[in-house]
Amino acid sequence: MLVRRILERGTLVCALLVAAGALSRAQESKIWSGVYTPDQADQGKTLFEANCSTCHKSDLSGDRGPALTGNTFFSSWEAGSVNKLYTKIKETMPRNRGTTSLSEENYVAIVAYILQANAFPPSKSEVELTADALEDILIARKGEGQTKGIPNFSLVQVVGCLSQGQDKQWRLINSSQPVLAKDQPATAQELAADSSKPLGADAFVLQSVVRFKPETNQGRKMEARGLIYKGEPDSLLSLTSLQVVDSKCVN
Numbered sequence: 001m002l003v004r005r006i007l008e009r010g011t012l013v014c015a016l017l018v019a020a021g022a023l024s025r026a027q028e029s030k031i032w033s034g035v036y037t038p039d040q041a042d043q044g045k046t047l048f049e050a051n052c053s054t055c056h057k058s059d060l061s062g063d064r065g066p067a068l069t070g071n072t073f074f075s076s077w078e079a080g081s082v083n084k085l086y087t088k089i090k091e092t093m094p095r096n097r098g099t100t101s102l103s104e105e106n107y108v109a110i111v112a113y114i115l116q117a118n119a120f121p122p123s124k125s126e127v128e129l130t131a132d133a134l135e136d137i138l139i140a141r142k143g144e145g146q147t148k149g150i151p152n153f154s155l156v157q158v159v160g161c162l163s164q165g166q167d168k169q170w171r172l173i174n175s176s177q178p179v180l181a182k183d184q185p186a187t188a189q190e191l192a193a194d195s196s197k198p199l200g201a202d203a204f205v206l207q208s209v210v211r212f213k214p215e216t217n218q219g220r221k222m223e224a225r226g227l228i229y230k231g232e233p234d235s236l237l238s239l240t241s242l243q244v245v246d247s248k249c250v251n
Contacts, residue, residue: 030136030137030138031082031115031120031137031138031139031140032120032121032140032142033121033123033124034120034121034122034123034124034125035082035115035120035123035129035133035137036111036112036115036116036120036122036123036128036129037112037122037123037126037127037128037129038116038122040108040109040112040113040128040129041109041112041113041115041116041122042113043106043109043112043113044108044109044110044111044112044113044114044116045113045116047102047106047109047110047113048060048110048113048114051093051094051102051110052065052093052094052110054094055094056068060114060117068114068117068118069114069117069118070118071151073114073118074118074139074141074151075151075153075154077139078139078140078141078154078180079138079139079140079154079155079156079180079181079182079183080138080139080155080182080183081134081135081136081137081138081139081182082111082115082134082135082137082138082139083131083134083135083137084183085111085114085139086107086108086111086131086134089107089110089111090102090104090107104131107131108129108130108131108134111129111134112129138180138182140180150178150179150180150228152228152229152230152231153227153228153229154180154227154228155180155181155182155183155225155226155227155228155240156178156179156180156181156225156226156227156228156237157178157179157180157181157186157223157224157225158172158175158176158177158178158179158202158204158223158224158225158237159175159176159194159197159199159221159222159223159224159245160172160173160174160175160176160199160200160202160203160204160221160222160224160249161173161174161175161199161219161220161221161222161249162214162217162218162219162220162222162242162249163218163219164214164215164218169205169206170205170206170209170214171203171204171205171206172203172204172206172222172224172237173203174199174200174201174202174203174249175199175200175201175202175203175204176197176198176199176200176202177200177202178202178228181225183225183240184241185225185240185241185243186223186225186241186243190223191223191243191244191245194221194223194245195221195245195246197245198251199221199249199250199251202235203234203235204224204228204234204235204236204237205234205235205236205237206224206226206236206237206239206242207226207236207237207238207239208226208238208239209239209242212239212241212242214242217242217244219248219249220244220245220246220247220248220249221244221245221246221247221248221249221250222242222243222244222245223241223242223243223244223245224237224239224241224242224243225239225240225241225242226238226239226240226241227240
């Protein structure tokens, strides 16, 4: 009976790890599989030119408002859900709109046009983008996700060993390479997946760490999320979350 329970628990953990990995890959690749229709993007272009081009220009290159294409777009929205972009537009744009507001479908169409302008492909199945689907779609550059493709001040996730040096600074040592992350703490499934993630050779000085009470977790394997700054002599991670993966820091 005991052996059976152990096997059942082991099977469940394996299933959770597989599911967590599959979910992450699916969210990152979904936007490159096509999430809007060409008709939506065309409608969005018309709406954008009528309501947004005064500040962002018709080619989305930016003027009184920021550019909505290229590196400027990705530095603001990469690794976040499309819903964040939609919410920002819906709640704050266009400026000085008074009592006038666009419909939910119109705002989604504008988002579809912005995605098209950033070379994200349309849906092959002609399935329209809807507001309900936005949270499950991550904005990600194609084929990127490791350190070389991650600019400074991106929100990332790393796994490593929590340690305090002689200089009293808290560090995550033997850290895995950074990958882009959502702006929220890891779920139970993601932490389960992190337990099997191998340690690496990176190290990060942790900023804004006091609120996470690091002294209670020294020497443990931790998952950290925050804004990255790769520099010399130290690379920094300004924390948004810090969670225990394992009580011991081993591969």
